[in-house]
Amino acid sequence: MAEREFPAARVLQLQRTVACYPAEGELWADLRTLLASPAGVDPAGFGELIGATYFDAEYRDEDVEMAIWRECQGPFTPQSGFEVVDLPARRVAWTTHHGGFETIGQATAALRTWIAEHDRRQIGPLFNVYVVGPGRESDPNKWVTEVNVPIR
Numbered sequence: 001m002a003e004r005e006f007p008a009a010r011v012l013q014l015q016r017t018v019a020c021y022p023a024e025g026e027l028w029a030d031l032r033t034l035l036a037s038p039a040g041v042d043p044a045g046f047g048e049l050i051g052a053t054y055f056d057a058e059y060r061d062e063d064v065e066m067a068i069w070r071e072c073q074g075p076f077t078p079q080s081g082f083e084v085v086d087l088p089a090r091r092v093a094w095t096t097h098h099g100g101f102e103t104i105g106q107a108t109a110a111l112r113t114w115i116a117e118h119d120r121r122q123i124g125p126l127f128n129v130y131v132v133g134p135g136r137e138s139d140p141n142k143w144v145t146e147v148n149v150p151i152r
Contacts, residue, residue: 001095001114006148008089009049012041014082015067022101024052027068028135034080047071050135053127059105092148093120096131100140104128107147115151124150 014027035043049071056065069085076084093115097107108126115122131144 001093001111003091003093003118003120003151006090006092006094006150009047009071009087010073011049011069011085011087012046012072012076012082013067013069013085015053015055015065016081017063017065019064020062021064021066023064024066024068025134027052027066030080031068031070031082034082039079041072041076042074045072045074045076047073049129050133051127051129053125055125090124090150091152093118093151094146094148097145097147098141099143101143101145104145104147107145111147111149115149120151122149123152 012031014030016027018024018026035041047070051069053067053069054064055067069087072084078084093111095107095111095114097104112122126147126149129146129148131146133143133145134140137143
């Protein structure tokens with residue numbers, strides 16, 4: 001666990017309230033559908049930065065407000081609920097989680113403890129960066145997720 005400056009990024013984003021955290025997959029399915037449609041987005045216009053932002057201040061069992069996003073370059077006309085968003089550069093506390101998502105809550109809890117112990121304060125929603133995730137690797141044991149919390 002440490003602090004770093006997370007760089008600004010231009011992303012294609014889909015934000016929605018979903019039933020629960022695992023329902024995040026529905027948003028990713030919508031992105032895959034958009035990319036596969038004839039009027040979709042050119043996949044070559046995407047960068048490697050892929051993630052999700054969680055807007056609720058605490059863990060929720062239902063009605064979770066989240067956004068999925070993927071770095072994009074070039075022109076894009078928003079459609080199907082997607083929008084182009086400029087994520088700002090920001091100072092974050094972060095940690096790396098290895099493995100399936102069922103244990104990512106432990107990494108998040110440990111990061112929040114680290115923030116408190118280092119006299120930092122959360123100033124924005126938690127977000128994950130999927131370094132290696134289900135879209136790139138089918139084996140959950142090989143997934144790598146960076147958990148980030150904006151701080152000051």
